Amino acid sequence: MLFNSYIFIFIFLPITLLGFHLIGKQGRHRVAIAWLVGASLFFYGWWNPAYLGLLLFSIIFNYSIGISLGSTSDSGLSKKAVLVTGIVVNLSLLGYFKYANFFIDNLNTLASTNITLSEIILPLGISFFTFQQITYLVDAYDGKTKEYNFLHYCLFVTFFPQLIAGPIVHHKEMLPQFAKDVIYRLNSKYLAIGLTIFALGLFKKVILADGISIYATPVFDAAEAGVVLTFFEAWAGSFAYAFQLYFDFSGYSDMAIGLAYMFGILLPFNFNSPYKAINIADFWRRWHITLSRLIRDYLWNPVSLSLTRYAMNKKYGRFSTFILNIVAPIIFSFFLIGLWHGAGWNFVLFGLLHGLYIIIFNIWTRVKYSYQGVVIIKSKNVSHIIGWLITFTSVVLSWVLFRADSIEASISIYSSMFGLNGISLPVSLDGKIGFIGGWLEGMGVVFHGMFVNGVFGSHFVGVGWIFVLGFISTMLFNTQEIMFFEKTTKKIMNHQYFWYRWRPTKVWAVFTAVLLIFSILNLSNFSEFLYFQF
Secondary structure, three states: OOOOOHHHHHHHHHHHHHHHHHHHHOOOHHHHHHHHHHHHHHHHHOOOHHHHHHHHHHHHHHHHHHHHHHHOOOOOOHHHHHHHHHHHHHHHHHHHHHHHHHHHHHHHHHHOOOOOOOOOOOOOOHHHHHHHHHHHHHHHHOOOOOOOOHHHHHHHHHOHHHHOOOOOOOHHHHHHHHHOHHHHOOOHHHHHHHHHHHHHHHHHHHHHHHHHHHHHHHHHHHHHOOOOOOHHHHHHHHHHHHHHHHHHHHHHHHHHHHHHHHOOOOOOOOOOOHHHOOOHHHHHHHOOHHHHHHHHHHHHHHHHHHHHHHHHHHOOOHHHHHHHHHHHHHHHHHHHHHHHHOOOHHHHHHHHHHHHHHHHHHHHHHHHHHOOOOOOOOOHHHHHHHHHHHHHHHHHHHHHHHHOOOHHHHHHHHHHHOOOOOOEOOHHHOOOOOHHHHHHHHOOOEOOOOOOOOOOOOHHHHHHHHHHHHHHHHHOOOHHHHHOEOOOOOOEOOOOOOOOOOOOOHHHHHHHHHHHHHHHOOHHHOOOOHHHHO
16 A cells, blocks of 8 residues: 555545544553554555565564563573574565575576576565664663563554655654653644645655656666667766655655654654765765664664774774774675665665765865865865765766666666767757867767657656756755754744744645645556665
8 A cells, every 4th residue: 555545545544543543532542552553554464465474473573582682681692692583583584585586596697507486575664674673672682672562562663654665763762652642632733744744745756756757767768678878868867866766765754754743653754855965974864864873873883893992902003994994884884775775786786886985985084184274175165066066976876776777777877977878969059069069079979969769758848857856855945844843852843933834824734735636636647656665
């Protein structure tokens, strides 16, 4: 069941919301939680009931391991053995469903074998609910969890707004909310806020992301089919996909946050205008924030700390220490980020490319601080613009690996983007730019047209879409700025001095209604969210 579907908006959501608050209003909180868990399981099973068993097994197994970790003595290896068992079982399930075919395909290629597996359908959200529960087990091992109610734990894992594609939530920010009386009483303010955020997310997905997708998809499909793209087709298709992915995933995250808010539950924001980032580290602080947080807290920090201690004990020099403390944790972390997104070498290379970006940024930062007295660019604004341009271009280049269906298609697109397949300018310019035309032809430029393969649709409209979405994502306010979420408490604060910020007024009510109506009228062409495949 998709958020952007009639059955969800007009049937599932109203029934679930009304039932939860009617039951909660009577003071029957456990029954209300059970109702929401049941609705969430129904929501998940709508896609494929066969995988409900997998989700239920995952919940019961991890809850049992968590309880065991909380009651096991710290002495000896028993507690660590319980944790290792829990992690191994989780990763084994994830590995089978998500990576078995990838492993077998590569084994067949390397060893010239012919091993086959029956087709494995990837369960929706398995990466999200698996890692969400692994972090719970690690915290239980460290004594950071309490003995939570089983129903509360079930809702922590299955809560339908974030079950399929995040945000990846942490037990300490979710489970305590279920014990608060406020979520069981229908709150008109929470409902209005949640509906507004949901409307913004639905508009992002249905109008913006799906609108630009018709220009991105044919370009990548053509590259996969062996079509040699022109320089402008390759860049236009890559820009189109960059905006499609952002508005699709951030739209989903906004919808999830808005839905949760209708139930009085606060989810963490997952995006903070990532295309405004002025360096690559800034980008990862803004993009898929909950994944970056998970990697930082449960992978990067422990690995980096362990290697730092090792380097100090061995008394390594500066270069060796840099490799151990910075390079190794970055490569390892981003390798796993790439692999987390999908079972394919394209995703692995995507992760490693971003790891390389981060390493270059770290080296640049160290060099810059070594020459603090040397000012290359005096204007801070100019420096930020250059940093933004480099960062945004680097990210767009990386999305090619993320989107292309094969390494060959990626190489083909990159070849066109870097001009290795030549550059073709509009036919109308031929003979009209004097000696410059001759000079360009001498450089290998031809005048056959910018979009000669016809894979970018109406290129004037497509390029217009790119500029409009570029303006929205880099110049306008994001959802949390519009809703005026205070960063530390994530609570709504009324502020009267900024016209663009949300307030419970008739103007905002009309604006929200217009967004919803316009989006719903375009639901007939609904499509799945891109991150469902991960």
